[in-house]
Amino acid sequence: MKTTDTIIALASGQGRSAIALLRISGPATGDVVTALSGGLPEPRYAALRRLTDPATGSLLDRGLVLWFPAPASFTGEDMAELQIHGGRAVTANVVNASLTWPGVRLAEPGEFASRAFENGKLDLSAVEGLADLINAETAAQAKQALTQAEGSLRTHASDWRMRLLRAQALAEASIDFSDEDDVAGDAMAQAKGEAAALLEELTGELQKRSGERLRDGFRIVIAGPPNAGKSSLLNAIAARDVAIVSAEAGTTRDLVEVHLDLDGLPVILTDTAGLREGGGEIESEGMRRARSRAAEADLVIWLIDATDPQPDPPSDLEALSPLPVLNKIDQADGPGGSDAIAISAKSGTGLERLLDVLKDRAGEGLEAAGEPPAITRARHRTEIEAAASALGRFIEEDSAAELAAEELRVAGRHIGRLTGYIDVEEILGAIFGEFCIGK
Numbered sequence: 356m357k358t359t360d361t362i363i364a365l366a367s368g369q370g371r372s373a374i375a376l377l378r379i380s381g382p383a384t385g386d387v388v389t390a391l392s393g394g395l396p397e398p399r400y401a402a403l404r405r406l407t408d409p410a411t412g413s414l415l416d417r418g419l420v421l422w423f424p425a426p427a428s429f430t431g432e433d434m435a436e437l438q439i440h441g442g443r444a445v446t447a448n449v450v451n452a453s454l455t456w457p458g459v460r461l462a463e464p465g466e467f468a469s470r471a472f473e474n475g476k477l478d479l480s481a482v483e484g485l486a487d488l489i490n491a492e493t494a495a496q497a498k499q500a501l502t503q504a505e506g507s508l509r510t511h512a513s514d515w516r517m518r519l520l521r522a523q524a525l526a527e528a529s530i531d532f533s534d535e536d537d538v539a540g541d542a543m544a545q546a547k548g549e550a551a552a553l554l555e556e557l558t559g560e561l562q563k564r565s566g567e568r569l570r571d572g573f574r575i576v577i578a579g580p581p582n583a584g585k586s587s588l589l590n591a592i593a594a595r596d597v598a599i600v601s602a603e604a605g606t607t608r609d610l611v612e613v614h615l616d617l618d619g620l621p622v623i624l625t626d627t628a629g630l631r632e633g634g635g636e637i638e639s640e641g642m643r644r645a646r647s648r649a650a651e652a653d654l655v656i657w658l659i660d661a662t663d664p665q666p667d668p669p670s671d672l673e674a675l676s677p678l679p680v681l682n683k684i685d686q687a688d689g690p691g692g693s694d695a696i697a698i699s700a701k702s703g704t705g706l707e708r709l710l711d712v713l714k715d716r717a718g719e720g721l722e723a724a725g726e727p728p729a730i731t732r733a734r735h736r737t738e739i740e741a742a743a744s745a746l747g748r749f750i751e752e753d754s755a756a757e758l759a760a761e762e763l764r765v766a767g768r769h770i771g772r773l774t775g776y777i778d779v780e781e782i783l784g785a786i787f788g789e790f791c792i793g794k
């Protein structure tokens with residue numbers, strides 16, 4: 356990416372809409388806007404302007420023009436936003452007219468955010484928060500993403516960095532005074548005390564899983580013998596015909612997944628192939644997938660047919676403490692007498708109760724008690740784990756002070772990568788690649 360280029364992109368969704376938002380960023384922005392609209396409006400005030408093709412003078416559209424001179428813009432560069440009519444031809448014409456200006460090109464995905472990062476407008480954790488906000492499907496996800504975009508992880512990371520620097524300074528003092536035994540020993544003991552307190556805090560954060568779960572969704576897997584009504588249950592909960600239902604045992608082979616919003620909580624519900632002995636090659640592969648998805652789930656529903664004598668779940672599923680649910684009670688004689696939740700996927704009986712239980716379980720899994728979790732994605736976990744093990748090595752190291760102090764620098768590098776203030780090149784692509792064009 357060359358920051359001398361001026362970039363343009365449709366920031367609102369693709370396709371027909373009432374209004375479309377075009378964003379332009381880079382040194383030629385002022386010239387392009389002047390060429391299109393005859394001048395620059397007052398900074399940060401919307402002005403209604405006629406937009407004409409600078410080459411032919413023909414009218415392209417009328418729209419609102421906003422001008423954000425550097426450095427007070429999202430990217431930190433000269434920027435403009437054009438609110439124009441959202442027809443495909445209108446937006447294409449305005450974009451094409453802008454592209455005729457020298458040094459102007461279409462933006463790559465995430466390029467606006469990446470320039471904001473390069474210009475120190477956003478740190479990496481805030482960029483990730485913005486990406487999550489754009490992808491958020493439920494209210495709880497959006498709330499967490501916004502908290503992160505506003506700097507929740509950055510606040511933690513800078514506190515951790517400061518404490519590491521303090522420990523580092525103490526460890527280095529102990530090296531400098533190594534010929535004065537008690538001064539050196541005292542400084543090293545203080546450094547280890549700082550490190551131990553920080554390690555305890557990092558370990559506490561690593562124990563919380565709710566941030567990542569909330570970002571990814573709480574995973575519920577429906578498992579059970581063939582024909583128990585698993586696909587019928589998925590369809591009933593999703594209120595759409597997602598999975599094929601039939602009286603033939605072994606209908607479902609692949610995993611069928613739906614994303615649900617249960618009172619603001621994101622849930623991923625997966626229907627699986629019925630589990631039984633035997634089965635052909637395809638069905639066996641389906642059962643293998645069912646078991647492995649169940650093993651990764653936050654909650655497994657073991658669905659059985661109330662009208663049919665049932666096998667117990669296989670031992671690998673039993674070990675996951677599945678939630679027992681009894682289906683087809685519309686056809687069963689009695690309530691069954693077990694602790695299973697009784698439902699009919701067909702008539703809808705008992706579904707509300709089941710949904711209440713699912714909401715409770717998802718709520719327990721997703722809503723952190725106390726402080727919101729610092730970790731919201733695997734990248735954060737990897738860095739914090741690496742920092743914690745370096746701290747552990749520092750605390751245990753009782754040989755040369757120089758070697759021990761190096762572990763603190765390693766920990767500092769990993770914490771620094773959370774916000775990207777140091778040594779970030781290799782992680783940039785992965786983060787900005789998640790964005791759509793125009794952000």
Ligand SMILES: Nc1nc2c(ncn2[C@@H]2O[C@H](COP(=O)(O)OP(=O)(O)OP(=O)(O)O)[C@@H](O)[C@H]2O)c(=O)[nH]1
Nearest residue numbers: 581582583584585586587601605606607629700701
């Ligand atoms: N009476 C009654 N029939 C049901 C109920 N739920 C499902 N069925 C029927 O049971 C049969 C099997 O339903 P499916 O949803 O395909 O069952 P499955 O567990 O997904 O089956 P496989 O994918 O083959 O493992 C179909 O004929 C459904 O109409 C129910 O609550 N009551």
Ligand SMILES: [K+]
Nearest residue numbers: 582601603606
């Ligand atoms: K079936």
Ligand SMILES: [Mg+2]
Nearest residue numbers: 585586606607
């Ligand atoms: Mg099925």
